[in-house]
Amino acid sequence: MTNGLDDVVAAETVLSDVDGLGGRLTIRGHALPELAGRWKYAQVVRLLLDGFFEDLPGDTDLVQKIGQARGDVFVRLQPTLASLASLDIYSAMRAGIALLPDGDNLTDALRLITAPAVLTPALLRIKRGSPAIAPDPHADHAGDMLRMLNGCVPSPALAKALDTYLVTVCDHGLNASTFATRVVASTQAGLTSAVLAGLGALKGPLHGGAPGPVIEMLDAIEAHGDAAGWLRAEIAHGERIMGFGHRIYRVRDPRADVLKAVVRQLGGEGETGRRLAFAEKVEQAALDVLRVAKPLRSIQTNVEFYTALLLEAAGFPKEAFSNVFAAGRVAGWIAHAREQQTTGRLIRPQSRYVGPMPDLVA
Numbered sequence: 001m002t003n004g005l006d007d008v009v010a011a012e013t014v015l016s017d018v019d020g021l022g023g024r025l026t027i028r029g030h031a032l033p034e035l036a037g038r039w040k041y042a043q044v045v046r047l048l049l050d051g052f053f054e055d056l057p058g059d060t061d062l063v064q065k066i067g068q069a070r071g072d073v074f075v076r077l078q079p080t081l082a083s084l085a086s087l088d089i090y091s092a093m094r095a096g097i098a099l100l101p102d103g104d105n106l107t108d109a110l111r112l113i114t115a116p117a118v119l120t121p122a123l124l125r126i127k128r129g130s131p132a133i134a135p136d137p138h139a140d141h142a143g144d145m146l147r148m149l150n151g152c153v154p155s156p157a158l159a160k161a162l163d164t165y166l167v168t169v170c171d172h173g174l175n176a177s178t179f180a181t182r183v184v185a186s187t188q189a190g191l192t193s194a195v196l197a198g199l200g201a202l203k204g205p206l207h208g209g210a211p212g213p214v215i216e217m218l219d220a221i222e223a224h225g226d227a228a229g230w231l232r233a234e235i236a237h238g239e240r241i242m243g244f245g246h247r248i249y250r251v252r253d254p255r256a257d258v259l260k261a262v263v264r265q266l267g268g269e270g271e272t273g274r275r276l277a278f279a280e281k282v283e284q285a286a287l288d289v290l291r292v293a294k295p296l297r298s299i300q301t302n303v304e305f306y307t308a309l310l311l312e313a314a315g316f317p318k319e320a321f322s323n324v325f326a327a328g329r330v331a332g333w334i335a336h337a338r339e340q341q342t343t344g345r346l347i348r349p350q351s352r353y354v355g356p357m358p359d360l361v362a
Helices: 041-049 059-084 089-097 106-127 141-150 156-168 176-185 191-202 211-224 227-236 254-267 271-293 303-314 318-343
Strands: 016-019 024-027
Touching: 024 041, 024 254, 041 059, 041 106, 041 141, 041 156, 041 318, 059 089, 059 106, 059 141, 089 106, 089 191, 089 318, 106 141, 106 191, 106 318, 141 156, 156 254, 156 303, 156 318, 176 191, 176 318, 191 318, 211 227, 211 271, 211 303, 211 318, 227 271, 254 271, 254 303, 271 303, 303 318
Parallel strands: none
Antiparallel strands: 016 024
């Protein structure tokens, strides 16, 4: 038996491959650096969905359909936004998505792919006392998400940074949320049900719930003044150092380098640049401390570390970081759900009973 299903192959997929020893991520035949910053998110959505919907259009038409889907989600859910905003931002997004139709066609898929990008800005604005802003169906997807959040058209650099982030996190093998999505999809439940399973798994701090605490860590270290001392104390108390370590990668997470480069491009001489310079010092201190404290393990920087800096620079509060992660990952969830529905079986592993047995009556 393998505790935690380590090294168990639970599905064959054409979607992505995570090379933990080589530090490489392949998405449908493309290395991550080929896609991030070069392909728009809508193009990567098409790449992921190719072969799973007979009516999937070309890139230009798909951009239009994604824009229409953003508008459709807003119109459908606008009457519920005020009540949803009474929940924490992640629960509110999840509850809003649960109200969408639970079908399996392309229209259903595009609603789900755009829903986090529509709901998150709308709910954040309502929470701070401002009206939600309707999507612009003709705008770029990432740029429109920022416009709906901040009330103005973002700079091309910021829009590209968020678009690159969405591409970078769009899919990543059979991680916990994707596996949860495939389990539900294997029952032939609808796509909304499958996505809700992914959202449930993503909420956990051992998965997508970790980027927010990276900001808390950086703030605490800055206030303390001694990065290495703070980090050693955390490890001595059995605490996890957020933004470091990965279940699969035994070398540096390739997504960390992609996002670090994006933050550097945004930085300049402003607050983002200052924040990046400080984070780089903390990163090096953490790697040094971890190397000494855990010499038998290779604990490297993961995607969450620079995700936190990028999303902070984009204007998202730390409590919404998992929402933005979901806005990128949902395309991968949909692709995996359709792959499971069309080529897989009901996922039903066995368990080994280790509890007491009833007394046998003679």
